Structure formats: C-alpha cells, structure tokens
Amino acid sequence: MEDTEYREEAPQESIHRIGLRDLLSGERLQQIYGGEADYYWSDEWTPEFFVAQAKAGFISISYETEKEGLGQVLLPQIHSANAVLDWGDLHLSKSTRRWMRSDRFRRADYRLSLDHSLDAVLEGIARCHGENNWLDGRYPGLLNGVKSRRWANFTLLPVGIVDGEGTLLGGEIGCVTGRVYTSMSGFLDRSVPGFNHVGKLQLYWLGEYLRDAGFAFWNLGQPYMEYKFSLGAKRVSRAEFLERWWGAAHLVLPE
Numbered sequence: 001m002e003d004t005e006y007r008e009e010a011p012q013e014s015i016h017r018i019g020l021r022d023l024l025s026g027e028r029l030q031q032i033y034g035g036e037a038d039y040y041w042s043d044e045w046t047p048e049f050f051v052a053q054a055k056a057g058f059i060s061i062s063y064e065t066e067k068e069g070l071g072q073v074l075l076p077q078i079h080s081a082n083a084v085l086d087w088g089d090l091h092l093s094k095s096t097r098r099w100m101r102s103d104r105f106r107r108a109d110y111r112l113s114l115d116h117s118l119d120a121v122l123e124g125i126a127r128c129h130g131e132n133n134w135l136d137g138r139y140p141g142l143l144n145g146v147k148s149r150r151w152a153n154f155t156l157l158p159v160g161i162v163d164g165e166g167t168l169l170g171g172e173i174g175c176v177t178g179r180v181y182t183s184m185s186g187f188l189d190r191s192v193p194g195f196n197h198v199g200k201l202q203l204y205w206l207g208e209y210l211r212d213a214g215f216a217f218w219n220l221g222q223p224y225m226e227y228k229f230s231l232g233a234k235r236v237s238r239a240e241f242l243e244r245w246w247g248a249a250h251l252v253l254p255e
Contacts, residue, residue, distance in 0.1 A: 015041045018076060023052040032078060033242055042074045045138050047145045049074075051154050054175045057245050059184060059221050061134040072137045082241045083220040087211040089232035092204045099197045109164030110198070112205040113171075116160035118147050121171040121187075124160075128187035135173070135185055143173070153178050161202035169195075170202050179248045181210050182219040203231050216248030 018040040022028045032040070041063075042049060053060055058076040065073055099105055122140050126133050135143070147156045160171035172186025188199040210218055220228045223235040236244075 015039050015075070017041055017043075018053075019044050020046070020049045020052055023049070023056050029056060033238070036080075038077055038080055040076050040078075042076060043070065045074070045142050047142065047149060050142055050146050051151050054182070055154060055177055057242060059182065062137060062139050063134070064137070077222075078238065079222055079241075080238050081223050081235050082238070083223040083225075083228040083233040084236045084241060084244070085207065085218040085220060085228075085231060085233040087207070087217075089234065090204065090207045090211065091230065091232040093200060093230065096197045096200045096204075099194060100201070104194065105197075107164075110161055110169075110201060112202065112209065113160040113162050113168075114157070114209065116158045116162075116168070116171060118143060118156070118158045118173070120168055121158040121160060121173055124168060124171055124187040124189070125173070125185055128189070129185075133185075157181070159202075159206055161198060161205070169198055172202075172206075179214065179216040180219055180245060181215055183221060199227075200231075203227070207231065217244065219245075 016037065018028075018032070019042055022032070040058075042053075042060075050060065053074075053076045056078075058078050060074040060076040062072055063075050065071060119140070122135060122143070125135055143156060147158075155176040157174050157176050158171065159174060160168045162168055168189075169192050170186065170188040173184045175182045175184065188195055188202075192198055207218060218233075219241075220231075220233050223233070
C-alpha cells in the first residue's frame, strides 16, 4: 500500500497512512508494533477497516484536517503503553461505597445497561464533550455500520448507567475483541446529584460484569487519566500489552 505521509500539528513529526491491507499483513503489523510511532492516519471510513484496526489493538480517534480534499480522517493509535485493568485490582472508593448505603442511592434504583442504544450513548458523548468530541462527523455513521453487522471475534458494545425511570445518566462505547474489552469514549451527566459517584459506579459495575463473564482484562487505552488508576488499572508497555492482547483475544496474527 502507498506509504503517503500527512504532516500537521501532532505529537509526532510525521504520521504515516495505513489501510486495511496493512492491518491484514502480519509482516506490516510487526513493523508497526516494533516502531516508535503512536499514531497513523487513514481515510478508509469502512466497517471492515474499523474492525481490523480494533482487532490489531488500535484505538482510532478522528481528526479534521485542513488539507484540501482530505477532511476528517481516522487516527489509529497503537500506544507506547496502555492502561490495563486486571480483575484482582478492581477498586471502588470507600466514599462511593458509603454513598451506596444512602437512601438517595436506593431510591434512584441505578442499573447497568449493556448493549444500550448506540445513538443515545453517542448523543450523550456529544453533549458532554462538545468541541472535544472526536466521535463526530462521519464517526457515528461508521459505528452504526459496524453495529449493524456480525463479526468474528468482535462486537461493538454501547454501555449505559440508567436510573429507575430509564434515564441515561452516563455511558461509554467499547469494543469486545475475543476476551478483551476496550473502552473508546464515554460521558457522564454532571447535572445528576452525586454524579461523581454515579460515574465510578458505572465503571465498577462494568468491571464486575466483565470479570464475571470471563473476560481476560480491560484495556482502558492511554495511561494518563487518573480515574483509570483509581479504578485499579496499571500501566503496561506496548510489548507486554500486545503479548497479552494476542493471547487473550483468541486471534491469530496474520501471516
């Protein structure tokens, strides 16, 4: 595949293009895994590309370029390190546990909603993140295309936390690849009383579900946000992550 370069303001000096053929080549993937780049770019807005990059361990954000004729592109990321949660480390703060014993908590009747409405979660993310939402533009259509089809060893999973009236208070979109769950992006309605506890509860309940369902670990992506470590995640190198990834995802590296 043509190895064009796209140059713009980014953490890397230059960002190389990748496409579906790169992701289906074991030799090319090994080159990528062994390199120093965290970001690549692609203009392949297809469900096939999205699923292939997810199976290869990437998380793709989007970016609106100023280059004529290019517009919005995907930026698949293969991090130099990942935040990974193992179930023995899953943690819920004492303050949230105290809140769960309160009358307000019992009256609210919260529950975790698995495979929630994708559009509803996307709307919540857009409302919460505003201009910083990277799941905009062509992305909702791409995700709906992915969700509408069946894939081997892959499922797109929208997750929500709702109250007793069914109101969506927070949620996230993630990918199930074999026995690994990967978080993409999420939101929390900060107008809800005790919203901070609600957000922690959603993550903890999701972790409990993944653990009890036999998932190997939870891939939380970039190892920079404090809430991931408060939940119990640890920072692991790219090499360690990929070794665990290919073992737990029930996948075989392409030849």
